[in-house]
Amino acid sequence: MSTSAGHLVVRQLEAQGVRRVYSVPGESFLDVLDGLHDSPITTVVARHEAGAGFMALAEARLTGMPGIAMVTRGPGAANAMISVHTAWQDATPLVLFVGLIPVADRGRDSFQEFSLDGWFGTTAKRVIVLDDEHRAAEVVAEAMHAASSGRPGPVVIGLPEDVLVRMTDSGPVPPRPVPASVPGPAAVEELAGRLAAAERPLIVAGGEGWIDAAGDIDAGTALATWAEAAHVPVAADWRAYDAVPHSSAAWSGYLGYYRSDELAERMAEADLLVFVGCGRSDVPSDGYTLGLEASTVVVLPDPNAATHAGRIDQQIVATPASFTTALPASEAARGTRGNTWMDALAAGQRRFATPSPEDPALGVDLSVAFGLLEEKLPANRILAYGAGNATLWGHRYLSHAGPGTLVGPRNGAMGVSVPAAVAASLVHPDRVAVAICGDGDFLMNGQELAVARAQGSAPLVVVVDNGVFATIVQHQEKHYPGRPSGTAMANPEFAALIGTYGGHGEDVHTTADVAAAIDRALEAVTDRRVPALLHLRIDPATMPPSTAAPAQEAGS
Structure with missing residues (x-):
């Protein structure tokens, strides 16, 4: 049965399990909006394209699947740029659909014309323009896969308004599975040996991949439970404080701006750093000054470890979720290490998180x-x-x-x-x-x-x-x-x-x-x-x- 390319975009989003799209409507993608009219997908109409993008970003963070935003060409795309930049630097899966001028109007300085790749090419994982109506479903599936795989991030899809109304006999395609590498026995054994030999190890958790769309994976709780038994304290990267539950005996606070002085001192003393889901960037390392000399293990889904700076003694290509399914036995990782080091960091965090009256001259404390x-x-x-x-x-x-x-x-x-x-x-x-x-x-x-x-x-x-x-x-x-x-x-x-x-x-x-x-x-x-x-x-x-x-x- 024939359908328009715009309607097929919606049907593929349904096949991908998308529940909401966040949008500021535009005349450049009317056919997609028409396809959403009868769709079970909820269309959330935002008041500004930045708001739509940030809502989609939040959807991704809270569900583990790419958030979807839809904006119009030119000014709409410009307003949405900040959410793409945020998704790029924060490694958050996001798919931004941008309505475009008709194909025949390109290169004429037409109303609201701009270069999609020129604007987004340096701050998105992929920039794709739908020029073939028969590939509408395939392009959406490709974008969803690219946004979620490897180091997650934003993908931008351009939708020329004349292509959207063209008819096609193509239908939805199966969603592409996202591969998650699981550490092999040799890597796990090597990690266990490093942990057992360390007197002052510290795990730094962050990034994405701690939950999944189905809600049946909680890698943070699994990591915290294991860390307690292995006597390894766990700190969080900047604004990734929910990676592990704070009720854990291993919870040691967060790194980055206005981190605890005591935690920074402990990080400088650590003889083994294990980064899970994040890397050693400028913010958690106080401008590349903390932990640069410690033996370092990096666990990232990105084999290039693009977000990590400095020393790497062992690299494990895995998401937080797949990594926690293959953790070594806590006894093997603990070795002869007692709980003094972990307990000291946890106690320091409890002191830091205890409010102390500041007595301001005016207003609220x-x-x-x-x-x-x-x-x-x-x-x-x-x-x-x-x-x-x-x-x-x-x-x-x-x-x-x-x-x-x-x-x-x-x-x-x-x-x-x-x-x-x-x-x-x-x-x-x-x-x-x-x-x-x-x-x-x-x-x-x-x-x-x-x-x-x-x-x-x-x-x-x-x-x-x-x-x-x-x-x-x-x-x-x-x-x-x-x-x-x-x-x-x-x-x-x-x-x-x-x-x-x-x-x-x-x-x-x-x-x-x-x-x-x-x-x-x-x-x-x-x-x-x-x-x-x-x-x-x-x-x-x-x-x-x-x-x-x-x-x-x-x-x-």
Whole structure:
């Protein structure tokens, strides 16, 4: 039976198991939109292409399969670029469909014409243009496979509007299986020997591949359980804190910006580093200064280990999920090593994650506020971070129950928090999704709360408001003290703003008001199923908490 290429694109997405597409509609892909009309796939209409891309990014992080975004040519593609860059640097599987001008109009500087490969060729795994209507299904299957295999990342598909309406007798094709290398016995034996010989080993976990689309793989919990028995502490890469559950006796904290000074010292002392799902990049190594001389094992699905810098003594090509199915016996990996080293790192992390009042001159004490959030939020909450200093209290004081509970831009892109939390609430409507952002981050994509209202999503948004771009102010004070420039903001009343989206707002000026405000906000998102917002007003002079843990108590 004949069908249009645009409708075949939709049918192939159905065959791939896609449940949602995030889109800002455009006249360049009308036939795909028409195919979605009768499809079981939910079309989530975003208010900005960056929001659509970040929602798709969140879908990928939380489900283990590529997120799908659809935007139009020219300006739409430009707006979506930030999500592609984030997926590229963060190794997140994403497929972006971009409507294009008709084939006959190419090369004439036509309305909204641009070079798809020229724009995306350096920041996507593949750029494919559908010029043959008969290959519509094949191209989609190819893109989904490329986005997920090896080092995951974004794939961009161009859809010329005249090709989409051409008819074809082709049908959907079987999805391509994604291979996952499993370490062989020799590699496992070698790893066991290295671990058994080490006195101070440290695992650094991160990246993607800790869960699967079916929800029946939890590699993080498996790794943590094994690490406890093998007496190997586990730390997380920057904004990959959900790789392992924080309740584990092996959990030792996170590396990267505003990591614990104690953990950084321990990493420098480690005699064996095992990177699983991530590599030694500039952020977790404090600008390539930590752990460069330690014996190093790298476990990555990318045989080129492109994200790793420096020494490699053993390389294992595997995803986190396939690696954890082949771990050596914990007894063999433990050797004669006791638990003193692991326990010391875990104790240091507990001290670091214990809130200590900061007593700001004005506004809310964020250490107290985030300590209360840790206490009151459900254990299975999903945290969606923006970028900037405002997120650092959340990184330090909020824990994770395991993989699939965090979405955050490891590349530092602002504007991720709100769309990611909106999508998280759609993917997991039975869980509380929390956006944690500064005032600058919120206003980059806060308009996606309109999607929450339209789709029945109910995120909790925590906006830390100091009226400045605090991260930049911090750098200015270091390099140009006393000369603030271009970093001040005038903000709306955020609590009132969410009311216009049908949500519940709390304007919080003092620390004493935080607890009750959290309770009312949680009641709104869980019982009334409406979005809620906590507007935490803080002193503009407030800077991130010290990276030193509170003083160690006697006997601890």
